[in-house]
Amino acid sequence: MSRRQFIRNGALTAGALALAGCSSDKPEAVEARDEATAAPKVEWRLATSWPANIKLLQNAAARLAEHMAAMTNGRFTIAIDPASKTKAPLGVFDFVREGQYQMGHSASYYWKGKDAATQPFTTMPFGLNAQEQAAWFWYGGGVELMNEVYAKHGLLSYPGGNTGVQMGGWFRREIRSLADLRGLKMRIPGLAGEILARVGVNPVNVPPGELYTALERNVIDALEWINPYLDESMGFQQIAKYYYTVWHEPTGESQFLLNKSAFEALPVNYQSMLLVAMKECSFDMLCESVYHNALTWSEFQAQHPDVHVGALPDDVMAELRRQTELVNAEIASENAEFAAVLDSQEQFLAAAKEWTAISEQNYLDLREA
């Protein structure tokens, strides 16, 4: 059958039962067949934590919706509300838990106030990189652990797309020592904010849409957002002239959230489609991010010669590393689930570090030589 023929047949479908002039005396059976094999109509809603114009993050949900529609001939639709519509970027967890939306797209570490064990699924300071984290998620038990954590909230959670290595953030003044960090108001979420608080930073939360203005008006002195591709479009380089490299988000996995009951009520083939498509979308974001960051970065320094790019001083890094270990140990001592997730990641990291060193790192050093 040619593709054209099939599309024509597909178009006939809606009216097919009527056309068939079927005078069956067992209409339930016909209905059963329609439901089971002809794929029921499903209309889902998905809320994201992102403004509609932050394409890289918003694309994962859009892509998922396109895939589901294409794979079901339009029978499974997902309508997406960005944070710019819901006005509640951090309401996603509750929206999905309560079933107002069947799905969400967000970042797991935004839920630290609800459940500290959700944090390591986005990123960990000095932890796994994107490739290692994906290995841990899909082969090292990470996805299973994540779903144990979320199950008690009536939710399912799957990796939702990676930004790759992020940058350390934008500062109005150069950081030459730990003393320069003290008293700084900085937008930085997750564990990194807690770690910086231990060295005197005042971590604050500012919605993405207000970051530029907050920095411009001195509401904050520094911020971290994502990476050059997304940061440049926010315009931070016009205000802050010190752009530091990463320590705190060596990977940045976003998150699909699903209402567990809604998912479980789906036909099994729809469940399979969702699982396969979510994973494809998660991979795709990493590809998109690496591609655009490479292009952006290749012109960044020529276009913004007044921006100083570099690492935080060694003694600052050493102290941040020490505080990371202390903060992790503290949370682990209070929260057995966080401890289990951390332990699983750290065990894999110990092995992965050696392999990454002899493979990726060794190769990158060779290529640079």
Next chain:
Amino acid sequence: MSRRQFIRNGALTAGALALAGCSSDKPEAVEARDEATAAPKVEWRLATSWPANIKLLQNAAARLAEHMAAMTNGRFTIAIDPASKTKAPLGVFDFVREGQYQMGHSASYYWKGKDAATQPFTTMPFGLNAQEQAAWFWYGGGVELMNEVYAKHGLLSYPGGNTGVQMGGWFRREIRSLADLRGLKMRIPGLAGEILARVGVNPVNVPPGELYTALERNVIDALEWINPYLDESMGFQQIAKYYYTVWHEPTGESQFLLNKSAFEALPVNYQSMLLVAMKECSFDMLCESVYHNALTWSEFQAQHPDVHVGALPDDVMAELRRQTELVNAEIASENAEFAAVLDSQEQFLAAAKEWTAISEQNYLDLREA
């Protein structure tokens, strides 16, 4: 509807038309509906280039078949023949071109004798790593270029799963200088074999199933296979005691091949499922490979203390790099399509190198410190 209910309904389907007792006078219309919405039955065959016991490579096709069956309630099946069944690991290209199999799973650089332009889609010496290559494939026009190359053979080709960074190979004797390479018989495919030939190596082809015996009986003096996870299970460390790090396969993308006419004859929703599922499988192999290599490598040196692991000497590397550029330029001058693919990769590599250096490499150096 609960999942259980759905499965029961699904089981009823085959007999539903009979049960319905439909006495329609327009049976064609009923049939049209069944074909269009209830998803036609498709039985495909796929041949791979791998022995059944090389799980990492074989798993991509197996996974694809599972996904297609799950997403279509068993209506789209893919029966897989490993090379151990067809006895023709390198017959995959022709099998799929001629329609004997609708699909194949192999490596693009195996087809260099048929079309030199197929080579860069697997890996390039001193080229892109896995993450950069994925960005190039999906956002930098790589997949489109690949399908231009394959279209003239009546084929479609998509990334089929990555091994990540490979190792440089196993040698019975230490390589201390270029002189030590001269006259060595080495199993090494693709461009790397051609480059080594320029420095006096005698590259030979040995089927995977015969590699151990060939090395043991001195039919070959050296070989490269894949990475510690797969190499260790082949037992090479029992014979060759020098294990070198990579220069020639910084990424290793395998390949799904499709018969173009067979694909185009599928309903569009089946086409979508295949495209999404192939990409998921491609990502999954990288996760599986990184995971198992990390575990294998963490114990490798303790378990095989007599194996020397290291890089080829600097002057050997420099010469291999020089020869790589010469060989690439030579093939490009003879083959415009190869030149176009190489140019596209090299342009992206120039940008990606800088971004990878300030992000991944910078982070790995920090983590090591």
